[in-house]
Amino acid sequence: MTLLDAPVFDEVRDRRRRVITYSAAGLIFLLFVGWWLVAGRPVDWPWFWNDHMRGRMAMNSFLDAVEKNDLPAAYGIWHRDPEWQKHPPQSGGDTFARFQDNWSAQSPDNEYGAIQSHQVVAERRYGNGLLIAALINGRKSKALNLFYFPKTGTLDFPPPDVELYLGP
Numbered sequence: 001m002t003l004l005d006a007p008v009f010d011e012v013r014d015r016r017r018r019v020i021t022y023s024a025a026g027l028i029f030l031l032f033v034g035w036w037l038v039a040g041r042p043v044d045w046p047w048f049w050n051d052h053m054r055g056r057m058a059m060n061s062f063l064d065a066v067e068k069n070d071l072p073a074a075y076g077i078w079h080r081d082p083e084w085q086k087h088p089p090q091s092g093g094d095t096f097a098r099f100q101d102n103w104s105a106q107s108p109d110n111e112y113g114a115i116q117s118h119q120v121v122a123e124r125r126y127g128n129g130l131l132i133a134a135l136i137n138g139r140k141s142k143a144l145n146l147f148y149f150p151k152t153g154t155l156d157f158p159p160p161d162v163e164l165y166l167g168p
Contacts, residue, residue, distance in 0.1 A: 044125055055130040055148035056120050062146075062155055063118040063134060066103055075099050080153040112136045112144065122164045123148075133164040 036042075039049035040056055058077060065074035075096055076082040084096075101107050105114035116137055123132040130150060133143040143166055147158040 040123070042123065048125060051125075051130055051148075051150040052123055054150065054153070055123055055132055058148055058153065058155060059120055059132045059134060059146060060118075063115065066115050067117070069105065071100055071103060072096070074103065078155050112139075118144075122166060124164060126158070126162065131158055131162065131164055133166060
């Protein structure tokens with residue numbers, strides 16, 4: 001076969017190939033945008049989007065348990081150990097009594113009082129974790145900032161003087 005004996009151009013095959021290529025690219029783009037929306041529209045690299053989603057879910061689960069005054073379940077979420085009562089705590093010094101002092105509605109250490117509602121408003125990467133801010137009981141100032149560790153799935157208080165700026 002020589003150059004002058006080239007096969008006839010197949011328009012149907014070419015059109016089918018273009019439709020498949022553009023459809024696949026469009027589907028990948030839609031899946032990418034859908035993943036970004038489900039992750040909470042983070043302003044971060046895509047490989048951290050699952051951390052944002054899991055951190056927001058952990059924060060919501062934790063605060064839902066605190067709202068129901070189910071502190072044992074909230075303690076299990078805090079340490080990512082729902083069966084924490086079956087074995088001695090492995091957290092160094094963070095006992096359930098101390099946890100109750102921080103989160104019970106009657107505690108003088110709890111500056112929010114009885115937590116009745118919450119809204120997660122921001123999350124940003126900080127070091128190896130995720131800093132999450134939530135407005136408690138409809139307050140517009142002094143958001144509750146917690147730190148989520150993606151590798152262990154636990155929550156903790158952020159380092160001193162570290163909080164998310166939510167604007168004026």
